[in-house]
Each structure stands twice: as C-alpha cells, then as structure tokens.
Amino acid sequence: MSDCESYVDATHPRFLKKLVAMHSGLKIALVQLAVGPDKAKNVAAAVQEIHKAKEKGAQLVALPECFNSPYGTEFFEEYAEEVPAGETSRALSRAAAEAGVCVVGGTVPERCGDRLYNTCAVWDPSGKLLAQHRKLHLFDIDIPNKITFKESDVLSPGDKITTFEFNGIKIGIGICYDLRFGEMAHIMAQEGCALQIYPGAFNMTTGPLHWELLARARACDTQAWVALVSPARAPPGAAYRAWGHSLLADPWAAVPHALGPAPGTLHATIDLNVVEEVRSQIPIRRQRRTDVYDTIKKSK
Numbered sequence: 673m674s675d676c677e678s679y680v681d682a683t684h685p686r687f688l689k690k691l692v693a694m695h696s697g698l699k700i701a702l703v704q705l706a707v708g709p710d711k712a713k714n715v716a717a718a719v720q721e722i723h724k725a726k727e728k729g730a731q732l733v734a735l736p737e738c739f740n741s742p743y744g745t746e747f748f749e750e751y752a753e754e755v756p757a758g759e760t761s762r763a764l765s766r767a768a769a770e771a772g773v774c775v776v777g778g779t780v781p782e783r784c785g786d787r788l789y790n791t792c793a794v795w796d797p798s799g800k801l802l803a804q805h806r807k808l809h810l811f812d813i814d815i816p817n818k819i820t821f822k823e824s825d826v827l828s829p830g831d832k833i834t835t836f837e838f839n840g841i842k843i844g845i846g847i848c849y850d851l852r853f854g855e856m857a858h859i860m861a862q863e864g865c866a867l868q869i870y871p872g873a874f875n876m877t878t879g880p881l882h883w884e885l886l887a888r889a890r891a892c893d894t895q896a897w898v899a900l901v902s903p904a905r906a907p908p909g910a911a912y913r914a915w916g917h918s919l920l921a922d923p924w925a926a927v928p929h930a931l932g933p934a935p936g937t938l939h940a941t942i943d944l945n946v947v948e949e950v951r952s953q954i955p956i957r958r959q960r961r962t963d964v965y966d967t968i969k970k971s972k
C-alpha cells in the first residue's frame with residue numbers, strides 16, 4: 673500500500689468515527705521536572721513522578737527533553753547512553769512496567785557507535801520499547817547577544833518520522849526544534865495521529881515568542897492535540913534556562929491546560945471526539961488542493 677493510500681485509510685471520517693465510538697479518552701500527565709547535574713537524582717525524580725502520575729489516574733506519562741542531564745552541547749558526551757541498553761532506559765522501562773503506564777521518556781543523549789543523538793524512547797505498560805525517535809531537526813540557531821546554539825557540533829540528526837499506537841490513539845513524537853517544521857506534523861496527521869507529543873526545552877528568548885504559538889499552529893494545521901513537555905526553569909545565572917510552560921493545545925488550537933515556569937505535573941484527558949468535531953466542522957483535510965501542492969513522505 674502506498675503512503676497516499678494509508679493516509680486515506682487512517683484519516684477517513686468513517687475510520688475516525690469508529691475509533692471515537694470505541695474510545696473513552698486517554699489520561700495523560702506531562703511532567704515538568706527540575707533538572708540538575710546529578711544524573712541519578714534526575715532519573716530517580718522522573719521515576720517518582722511517573723508513579724505519582726499513575727496514582728492520579730494517568731495512562732500515559734511524558735517527560736521533558738534532556739531530563740537526565742543539563743541541556744548543553746558540552747554535556748551530551750558525558751551523559752550519553754545506549755538506548756535501550758543504558759541505565760536511564762532500564763529505569764524508565766522498569767517504572768513503566770511497575771506503574772503499568774505508557775512512558776514517553778523525554779529525551780536523553782543517545783550513544784550509538786561513534787554517533788550521538790537526541791533521542792526519545794517510548795515504553796509500553798509492560799516495559800517494552802514501543803518507539804524511538806531521534807531528533808530530526810537539530811537546534812542550530814544564532815541570535816546575536818541572545819542565544820547561539822549548535823547541536824550539530826556534537827549530535828547527528830535522526831532520519832525518520834516516528835508514530836506509535838497506544839490505547840487506540842495514534843501518537844506522533846517530535847523533539848523541541850522539530851516543532852517548527854509543519855511538514856513533519858502534517859505527515860504525522862496524514863498517518864492518522866490524533867496527538868503529537870514534543871519533549872522540548874525552549875529558551876528565554878524564543879520561549880515567550882514561539883513556544884505556545886507553535887503548539888497552537890501545529891494543533892490548528894493538523895486539527896490534533898499537541899502536548900509540549902519542558903524542564904522547569906532553572907534559577908537566574910544557570911547556563912541554560914528553559915522556558916517551562918508545559919502545555920496542551922486542543923484540536924481547536926486553544927490551550928486548556930498550561931503550567932508556569934516551576935516544577936509540576938499537568939494532568940489532562942485526550943478526547944478523540946474533539947478531533948472528530950473539528951475535522952468535520954472545518955473540513956480542511958478534504959479541501960486541500962493536492963492538484964496544486966502536496967507534502968509527500970519519502971519512503972523510509
């Protein structure tokens with residue numbers, strides 16, 4: 673079956689209606705962790721929050737970008753681990769199985785041979801690796817006197833778009849800078865995703881300008897739920913200060929749930945009815961002029 677045909681199948685209104693009828697909502701928790709230099713402490717805090725989220729009813733728990741290390745190209749080599757053999761992977765897999773939840777494991781610097789990647793691993797409720805996304809678009813920007821960052825100095829980019837299914841919902845994974853690339857979100861929607869999750873760590877320059885705007889833009893374009901999960905903001909003077917403000921945008925592109933800069937966990941329910949409602953009331957998916965343009969996924 674071609675990519676084009678699978679798009680038609682997965683997003684056909686009848687397919688979605690059937691899914692919606694079967695579905696009672698997915699309870700998610702977005703954990704905005706305070707991250708420090710002590711890797712073991714960071715991982716232990718993540719595991720503790722996974723269990724707490726489960727106690728509050730979460731079925732899927734998502735962690736932030738770079739939750740086991742400080743964020744900076746100088747840290748990636750030291751904190752890197754193999755996925756899924758490394759200690760952080762093993763701790764999250766165990767936590768997922770013990771709590772009986774799906775864990776979207778933020779990101780860790782992944783070592784694979786002589787390469788490093790910025791990688792999100794997803795664990796199912798039995799602790800099995802369900803998906804692995806390597807950041808596709810590396811964060812290389814230069815805003816003079818504000819922020820210069822060049823992940824490509826030490827990281828290699830991934831080469832594929834990652835989606836998986838959990839509890840009857842197709843979910844797409846992107847990492848931070850990936851959020852800026854509408855084509856990627858569009859392909860996730862074509863593949864049937866009703867929810868996109870982005871572990872991210874925007875900064876104090878682009879965070880206030882673009883973080884929520886991009887979440888709402890992706891939600892509006894794809895008529896899907898969009899979750900962003902950030903580390904908590906570090907105190908003034910820290911080498912990297914994340915914007916925080918983990919949030920959930922709904923398929924209308926409203927933001928019904930958001931945190932501030934402090935550590936915390938956002939609990940919400942992903943309701944497929946809202947996806948169906950928006951897609952049927954504003955039917956842009958049927959109105960695309962693919963005779964004039966298209967976004968086509970390379971077969972990989």
Ligand SMILES: O=C(O)CCC(=O)C(=O)O
Pocket residue numbers: 737810811847848849850852872873874875878879882
């Ligand atoms: O796109 C941005 O402004 C921030 C991206 C970022 O922090 C990242 O990719 O880690």
